[in-house]
Structure formats: C-alpha cells, structure tokens
Amino acid sequence: MKTRKWLASNTFHHSSFRDIRTIIQEKERQGLRISVCIPTLNEAKTIGKEVVILRSELVQRYPLIDELTVIDSGSKDGTREIAASFGADVHLASEILPETGTKHGKGENLWKAIHQLRGDIIVYIDADIKNIRPKFVYGLVAPLIYRPDIQYMKAFYDRPLVSSHGIRPSGGGRVTEILVRPLFSLLFPELTAIIQPLSGEYAVRREVLEKICFPVGYGVETSHLIDVYRRWGLEAFGQTDLDRRVHRNQPTRDLSKMAFAILRTFLSRARSLGIIGDLPELAEVLRQYQVNDAVYEQVEFKIVEEERPPMITIPAYREKFGRDDS
Numbered sequence: 001m002k003t004r005k006w007l008a009s010n011t012f013h014h015s016s017f018r019d020i021r022t023i024i025q026e027k028e029r030q031g032l033r034i035s036v037c038i039p040t041l042n043e044a045k046t047i048g049k050e051v052v053i054l055r056s057e058l059v060q061r062y063p064l065i066d067e068l069t070v071i072d073s074g075s076k077d078g079t080r081e082i083a084a085s086f087g088a089d090v091h092l093a094s095e096i097l098p099e100t101g102t103k104h105g106k107g108e109n110l111w112k113a114i115h116q117l118r119g120d121i122i123v124y125i126d127a128d129i130k131n132i133r134p135k136f137v138y139g140l141v142a143p144l145i146y147r148p149d150i151q152y153m154k155a156f157y158d159r160p161l162v163s164s165h166g167i168r169p170s171g172g173g174r175v176t177e178i179l180v181r182p183l184f185s186l187l188f189p190e191l192t193a194i195i196q197p198l199s200g201e202y203a204v205r206r207e208v209l210e211k212i213c214f215p216v217g218y219g220v221e222t223s224h225l226i227d228v229y230r231r232w233g234l235e236a237f238g239q240t241d242l243d244r245r246v247h248r249n250q251p252t253r254d255l256s257k258m259a260f261a262i263l264r265t266f267l268s269r270a271r272s273l274g275i276i277g278d279l280p281e282l283a284e285v286l287r288q289y290q291v292n293d294a295v296y297e298q299v300e301f302k303i304v305e306e307e308r309p310p311m312i313t314i315p316a317y318r319e320k321f322g323r324d325d326s
Helices: 002-010 020-030 044-061 079-085 106-116 135-146 174-187 189-193 220-232 252-272 315-321
Strands: 011-013 034-040 067-072 089-092 121-124 152-158 202-205 237-244 285-292 295-302
Touching: 002 011, 002 189, 002 237, 011 135, 020 135, 034 044, 034 079, 034 106, 034 135, 044 067, 044 079, 044 135, 067 079, 067 106, 079 089, 106 121, 106 220, 106 315, 121 135, 135 152, 135 202, 135 237, 152 220, 174 189, 174 252, 189 220, 220 237, 220 252, 252 285
Parallel strands: 011 237, 034 067, 034 121, 067 089, 152 237
Antiparallel strands: 121 202, 152 202, 285 295
C-alpha cells in the first residue's frame, strides 16, 4: 500500500534531529537560507516567548535561522511592538506588495511572506504556541535539508485542550477529525496519511510556495495539500512528530467558521479539478443561532475565501528574485 510505504519513509520524530550543529553544517554546505515567518493578529500574550526562544536558541546559539520575521495583520494589543522589542523583524502585511491591495486573513500573511523573506526554505509557525521549543523549527527543516526529494514538511503532535481545570490529555484537532479527514477519505484518500493536515507549523521550499495559490483565510492549509499533491504527488510531503503542542483552544462557534471556509475551499478545488460535477454557487454566509431572554436570534457571518494567485505571477516578485518571465 502506497500510504504505508510513505508513512514508513517520510514520517519522522524530532528527536532524530537533535544534533543542530550537523544540520547547520549541511545547510551551509548546500548554501541554503532558512526563514521563519510567524503570522500574527493580536497575539501579545505569546509572541514574546516565541521570539525570545527561537532567536536565542536558533539565531544566536545555533545559527540555523537566517530570518525571524513577524507578518502582522494589524494587531491592536501591542503584538508588533513586543515582537520587535525582542529582536524579530516585524512587518505589516498591508505594507508588503501594496499594489496588490490588502486582504484579511492568515493566508494573506503567509502569501506576502514569500515576497518579504529571502529564504530558500520558509518555515511557518503559529503565534499562539504556549510550549514553543526549538524543535518546532529544526524538526521541520532538517528533513528538507537531508532529503532533496521532500518539498513540503508538516508538523503533527498531541493537541491537549487547555481548560480552567488544567490540560486535558486528549482532544484538539477537532475540525481535522470531524471535517477534513472525512473529506480526504472520500476524495483524496492518500492525503489521509498526513496526520494533522491543518497544523499551523510547516516548512516548504520556495520553489513550491511560489507556484501555488493561497486562500487568504482558513482554507489555506487544505488548498496547499491538495495543490501540492496534484502537482508533485504524496512523495513530495513529509511530516514530523513534535510530541505535543499547547495552544489557545477556540470555542465551537469559531471552529464552525473555520469549517465553513475550509469546506468552501475544498468544494471549489474538487470542482475545478473535475473530481466532482457542477455545483450551485456556494453561499458566503454562515448562519448560527443565539438565545437572548428566550428569544432565538439568527446571527450571520459573511466568510469569503478569496485566493491570492501564485506569487511567481506577481511582477514585483519576479523582479526581486530574478525569476524569468517565461
């Protein structure tokens, strides 16, 4: 079975890459640059710790990271100031490629990071990780350095839920298990080998990132997996077990918004690939309910999953990185 073989050859554990000095030697031998992007929106509670640990351990002590950058969506809680005070390069997404306009969402920050950063490998790290460790970077970067056939590395981990009573030993990844894994099982069964398809930590070669589209919102991880799989196959992926990730868990109502956006992206991809037939125009409004004094009220949220085109199609990017127009 292809997925079984892939799991055996392309699934790693971070402990295999503890020798950071050897990773750096191989990185330098190949002349590679490593950039880390942390996309943010109001993450003042955790961004300082992330920057301090990654900068002290992987920029100063072990020079694995060449750029440590925060791309911010317009935080109002001091996120940018905190990140800058601890030594991160900080940029507003709206000020990167201003001629392309400004859209709102995590995917927008990830897309603009491709233009802003200069790394041959870009590592994306979510900003809300409470137990950040250097392994979140070297565990993803090392397989790309040692295995030229791997293009896109995903993280997976236990995702305990933090509550007022402490850490629950199970749970997390709710949208993955309830929505994404069933969808992949139906139409892209090989992609079910990726243990946590929605993980926010991944490392990718520039030549892959610049050729794929970026939904600006929650659909970005799902679209990446489908697009890379269709173009380069399952063997282009790898995944690393990082053991555990503690983060801010979201209420179910917010997860519903995430699921809505992911489902729109998934159906649009499946339709454009000819996997499913014609669909009616997909709605952009999610409807939820709340109760106020025994009165049931409908609440509507407009969720539009706009997409950014492959960065390689942007003239300013091609000029900056010397990409041939052909």
